[in-house]
Amino acid sequence: MTEHDELIVDTADLDAVTAALKNLGAWGGDWEVSEDLGLALLRNLKVGTGAELDTLITDLNAKLLSAGGAPPLLGKNDSAVIGYPQHKGILDPLDTEVEVVVGPPSGGAGIHVGVVDTPLFRHSTFGGEVVADEEIVIGETDIVDVWAGHATFVVGKIREHAAGARITVKAGLDGTSGARSLWETARKIASFRHTDIKILNLSLGVVTENDVEPLALRRALDRLGDDVVVVAAAGNRRLTSNPLKIFPAAFDDVIAVGALDAPFSMDRPWVDLEAPGIVQQGAYVVGEVDLLEFAHTSFTGKATWSGTSFAAATVTGALAQAMGEGLSGAAALAAVTEGPGAVAKKVAYPR
Structure with a gap:
């Protein structure tokens, strides 16, 4: 939204x-500048609906053009960047007795992986190589949300593939709703x-009006530089017949990962790879978790879960493992999709 x-x-x-904006009577007097993004967020503008905002953007462009200037670079601030892009996954997580798999400590050694996601619950298998800017602590009587x-x-x-990698998690999503605004998420990126x-692993996404590329996300990725490989979840579409694009996965320079053989996974031309996600x-x-579709359930630090979020994470881990072995970005991607150690397959369209 x-x-x-x-x-x-x-x-x-x-x-x-x-x-x-002042001349048009729409200035709200509240703004915030992000040096990292090179963008500013203007708040409390004197408009009340989406239609009024569209009209304001048109008027802004017209006024600046009439004054001999160039059209300003403007974008909307969507409040629904979410870990289940576009639609919820098919299943809630379920507690399991299967132990958590951790790869060999040499996997991904020397590689630094960034993750923008929810605040981190520090699992017992995570050592000092995993750091986060915001962590969740669950008390004995707490009931937390699925996110x-x-x-x-x-x-x-x-870490199933790259337990030796350094992983830095930044909370660009909320731990209760699983969502945040474009502005907040882009700043973390x-x-x-x-x-x-x-x-950089981005198991999140957002849809926009008419598939317009979101300015804040585009700028955030541009600021990282060309040497950072960005992996993003393609999105969980359920059975929607004509789904909108999911960003950042739909950007040309992002590796978009869907879930292999999953009816809920995006199957659009902008999806690059598929990996296990069911x-x-x-x-x-x-602790106790309030699920999306069922009553709250007790978890013991292990779960089964489905979604393109986790297919993307698998590809990220395999890439880190390959890079830790000295492969370049292109060669690492080939190792992920080809040969006996492949964890994903390339997607060709039309299918």
């Missing part, structure tokens, strides 16, 4: 846009520009 009283603007256009274990499950899938990550075993929280 778009925040109807907010706009994202390039900082180079901020003064001109601010002046134009509380999303980042944990993602990190666990990465762009903050990795100050690090040495080689791979009934995956992995690390989860310890």
Whole structure:
């Protein structure tokens, strides 16, 4: 859902846009600048609906063009960047007796992997090589939402192949709703520009009006540089006949990963790979969890879960493992999709 009283603007256009908004009587007087993104978020604009926001954008462009300037770089701030892109997955996580698999400690050694996801529940199998900017602590009487274990499950899938990699998790999604705004998520992504990550896992996504590329996400990825490989979940479409694009997976320079043989997985031309994503075993929280489709259930740190989020994490882990063995980005991708150690397959369209 778009925040109807907010706009994202390039900082180079901020003064001109601010002046134009004041002239149009729409300036709200509240803004925030992100140096990492080179963008500003304008809040509390004097518009109340999506239609009014569209009209305001049209008026802004017209006013600046009539003044002899160029059209400003503007974007909307969607509030539904989520770990289940577009639609919920088919199944809630379920507790399992199967132990969490951790790969050999040499896997991914020397490789730094970034993850933007929910706050992290620190699983007992995670050592000092896994760090997070926000963690979840669950008390004995607490009941947490299903999202509380999303980042944990993602990190666990990465570590099945790359237990020796350094993994930094930044909370770009909320641990209760599993969602945050484009602005908040993009800021977390762009903050990795100050690090040495080689791979960024984004098991999240957002749909936009008319498949318009979201400015904040596009800018965040551009700020990382060309040497960072970005892996994103293709999205869980359920049985929607004509699904919209999921960003960032639909960006040309992102590896979009669907779930192999899964009816809920996206099967659009912008999906690059498919990896196992049905009934995956992995690390989860310890405690009572309020599920999406069923009553709350007790978990013991292990779960089965389905979704393209976890297919993407598997590819990220395998890439880190290959890079740790000295392979370049292209050669690492080939190792992930070809030969006896392949964990994914390339997708060709039309199918």
